[in-house]
Amino acid sequence: MSETVNDWAAYQLSAQSNLRDPQANVNGNLSLNPHYAQVGLNAGVYGQSRSYGATVRGGLVGHAGGVTFSAAPVQDTFGIVKVGDVAGVKISTPSGPAWTNFDGQAVMPSLPPYADSRVELVTRTLPRNVDIRNGFKSLRVGRGSVSTLNFDVLKVSRMLLTVTLPDGTELPKGTALYDAKDNFVTAAGDHGMVFLPNGEQARTLHAQVDGTRCAVDVRPSGKASADEYYEAADVVCKPQ
Numbered sequence: 001m002s003e004t005v006n007d008w009a010a011y012q013l014s015a016q017s018n019l020r021d022p023q024a025n026v027n028g029n030l031s032l033n034p035h036y037a038q039v040g041l042n043a044g045v046y047g048q049s050r051s052y053g054a055t056v057r058g059g060l061v062g063h064a065g066g067v068t069f070s071a072a073p074v075q076d077t078f079g080i081v082k083v084g085d086v087a088g089v090k091i092s093t094p095s096g097p098a099w100t101n102f103d104g105q106a107v108m109p110s111l112p113p114y115a116d117s118r119v120e121l122v123t124r125t126l127p128r129n130v131d132i133r134n135g136f137k138s139l140r141v142g143r144g145s146v147s148t149l150n151f152d153v154l155k156v157s158r159m160l161l162t163v164t165l166p167d168g169t170e171l172p173k174g175t176a177l178y179d180a181k182d183n184f185v186t187a188a189g190d191h192g193m194v195f196l197p198n199g200e201q202a203r204t205l206h207a208q209v210d211g212t213r214c215a216v217d218v219r220p221s222g223k224a225s226a227d228e229y230y231e232a233a234d235v236v237c238k239p240q
Contacts, residue, residue: 007090007097008033023047035088035099036069061107063146070107072096079108079139079147081119086130086153090122097122113143121151128229131156157220158230161194163237165209171237177205177216195230206240213240 002012010031017024025046032039037058044051059074060067065082072095083089085104090097094117095110111117121135131154141147163171170192177185177194185205188194196218205216214237221231 072109075110084153090125092120159196
């Protein structure tokens, strides 16, 4: 029996016996990939004998940006990837997956020389409050070279407001909201919902409803979670 459970772990179990020797031989292996090294654990029972073993495999690279661990041995042609300062981002590389460390850096342990290489971020592993401009890069390198790739990321604070009027009714769908300089910002959706893709700053927006001008105070909490796509809040469009 064997199974790859996820990116972190895989296991293998086996047992065998025969008619001449009724004692079973049992063997088990556990492979762990805690992102910065590969760990192997094994144990076996052979009649009256017991065996145990452990291995650790990986690499360590010192470079201009610091020291970074690799889950696989580093070859003569390799690279460093930087994804802002975002940790735990999975990266698809020609030599297999890699993950960024606490400083947003990861090692591509091997790159094929004189051939096109694809390096791509697995965007579902990015925190919810991070946007990426381009999650794909291609490069061609010479043998013995060390390449550096930077992926630009932007941490954002999105807000989803439920806007009502002073009488408790919802802000009408399609109502336009403007900033203090009368620049269009967004429009209300169903049920008075207003989405702000960049809501990290406190500000006041205004709208016209039935010829009456009202103001919406946007006050982010400053506690946006990396696990939340947006911060939700209920606000009232107050007459001006």
